[in-house]
Amino acid sequence: MKMLKYTFGLLVGAVVFLSSCRDTVDPNIPYTDFDTGAYLRTIDRTSTTFNFFDLASSNFALTLEAVDSEDGASVETVDINVQHRRLITGVGLEYTPSAGPVTVKTLSASDFGANSESRFLRTSFVITAAEALAAVGLTEADIEGGDVFEFSLELHDKYGRTFNRENVSGNIAGGVFYSSPFQYFVSVICPSDLGGTYAYSQTSDYCGDATFEGSVTFTATSTTGSYTISDAAFGLWGECYGDAWGGSVRLNDACGNLTMSGTDSYGDSYSMTVTSSDTEKFTFDWINTWGEYGTVTIFANDGESFPIFQ
Structure with missing residues (x-):
C-alpha cells in the first residue's frame, strides 16, 4: 500500500509538473x-x-x-x-x-x-x-x-x-x-526553362556554303540551368559527313549568359557566342576544337517566348 501511494504521488507530481511547464511555455x-x-x-x-x-x-x-x-x-x-x-x-x-x-x-x-x-x-x-x-x-x-x-x-x-x-x-x-x-x-x-525541342536554321561554309534546317532537343539535367544538347553540331555532321553527331555537350544558362561545355564522341570541346537575341529567336556562332563551326538560329515554339540571352 505504501508503495502504491508513493507511485501515485509521483504520478500526480509529474502531471502537475508537466502542466506547469505547458502553462509557462509561452x-x-x-x-x-x-x-x-x-x-x-x-x-x-x-x-x-x-x-x-x-x-x-x-x-x-x-x-x-x-x-x-x-x-x-x-x-x-x-x-x-x-x-x-x-x-x-x-x-x-x-x-x-x-x-x-x-x-x-x-x-x-x-x-x-x-x-x-x-x-x-x-x-x-x-x-x-x-x-x-x-x-x-x-x-x-x-x-x-x-x-x-x-x-x-x-x-x-x-x-x-x-x-x-x-x-x-x-x-x-x-x-x-x-x-x-x-x-x-x-x-x-535566375529561372531557366529551356528544356524542349526547337526548330533551328544553320549556315556554315565549313564544308561548302550551305544553309540547312532541323530540330534540336535541350534536356534539363539535375543542375539548374544546364541542358544536354541532342546535336551540338546542329546537323553539320550529317551535312558534311553523312554522320550522326554523338557526345555529351551541354548548353548552360547562367542568368541569360549562354555557354557550352563538354565534348563530342571524338573528344572535341565546344564554345558559343550569342550574336543576337529576342523573345522569338536567338542566334549564336559555335565552334569546336576540331575546327568545325556554324551560325545557328533557334526559334521559339508557338505560344512560347525566350528571355533575352547574351
Whole structure:
C-alpha cells in the first residue's frame, strides 16, 4: 500500500509538473539577455526569392505570429531591415550599405490582428524588390544573379525591450516549435526553362556554303540551368559527313549568359557566342576544337517566348 501511494504521488507530481511547464511555455522564452520575452513565429513564407528577369514583380512576403505571455499584445513595433550582399571571388562578401542594415518597413501593434487558428496575434506583410532596392540605394541595373538580400527583424515591446537576431537563442531561431529566426535570406534567382525541342536554321561554309534546317532537343539535367544538347553540331555532321553527331555537350544558362561545355564522341570541346537575341529567336556562332563551326538560329515554339540571352 505504501508503495502504491508513493507511485501515485509521483504520478500526480509529474502531471502537475508537466502542466506547469505547458502553462509557462509561452512567457518563458530563452533569450541570451532575457528569461521571458516575445518572438515572431513564421507561419507562412509566401515569397522568399527575387526573379532576376522580373524584379518589377518580385517581392518578399511573410505571415508572422507574435507569441508572448499576453498572446502577442506586448508587441509595440517591428522594424524590418534589409541589407544587400554579393559574394565576390577572391574577396568575400560585399555588403550594401556597408554600414549595416537599413529599415525598409515598420509594423505597428495595429498591424497585428486575431486569427481563427490560434490565440496569438498575426500579421502579413509584403516588401517589393523595388522597395528593397530603394532602401539600400541600388537600382535593377546594379543587381546580378546570385545576389542576396538579408532581411532582419527587430521586435520592440511595450516594456522597452528589443528582440532581434543578435540576442535570439538557437532554440528560438532554429527550433521547429518557435520557428523565429528574426532573419530571412532572399536570393536573386535566375529561372531557366529551356528544356524542349526547337526548330533551328544553320549556315556554315565549313564544308561548302550551305544553309540547312532541323530540330534540336535541350534536356534539363539535375543542375539548374544546364541542358544536354541532342546535336551540338546542329546537323553539320550529317551535312558534311553523312554522320550522326554523338557526345555529351551541354548548353548552360547562367542568368541569360549562354555557354557550352563538354565534348563530342571524338573528344572535341565546344564554345558559343550569342550574336543576337529576342523573345522569338536567338542566334549564336559555335565552334569546336576540331575546327568545325556554324551560325545557328533557334526559334521559339508557338505560344512560347525566350528571355533575352547574351
